[in-house]
Amino acid sequence: xxMSDQEIASRIKSFAGWEVQDDRLTKTFRFHSYMEGVDxxxxxxxxxxxxxxxxxxxxxxxxxxxAVTTHDEGGITEKxxxxxxxxxxx
Ligand SMILES: C[C@H](O)[C@H](O)[C@H]1CNC2=NC(N)=NC(=O)C2=N1
Numbered sequence: 512x513x514m515s516d517q518e519i520a521s522r523i524k525s526f527a528g529w530e531v532q533d534d535r536l537t538k539t540f541r542f543h544s545y546m547e548g549v550d551x552x553x554x555x556x557x558x559x560x561x562x563x564x565x566x567x568x569x570x571x572x573x574x575x576x577x578a579v580t581t582h583d584e585g586g587i588t589e590k591x592x593x594x595x596x597x598x599x600x601x
Pocket of ligand 1: 580
């Protein structure tokens with residue numbers, strides 16, 4: 512069930528550095544090395560698999576761009592917030 516824009520705008524405030532762009536929750540994480548970004552991608556992948564909810568990831572030099580949306584619903588849902596909570600929790 513897609514969330515309303517108001518609900519999304521309210522909830523995203525609790526997540527430092529996250530933005531809403533084109534129906535996706537997005538954040539760029541920055542690291543001191545390329546391999547730290549690779550490790551981070553693997554950590555996110557494990558969380559995604561356990562939730563069966565998968566982000567789009569762009570691995571760059573010393574950075575990882577994360578974008579989350581619920582493809583089955585065509586927009587942002589509670590599942591997206593659960594995934595970013597897990598990503599931030601580590
Ligand atoms: C069957 C499987 O659980 C579904 O296809 C899952 C897989 N991962 C998913 N990930 C995301 N981001 N959105 C989905 O709708 C989704 N659906």
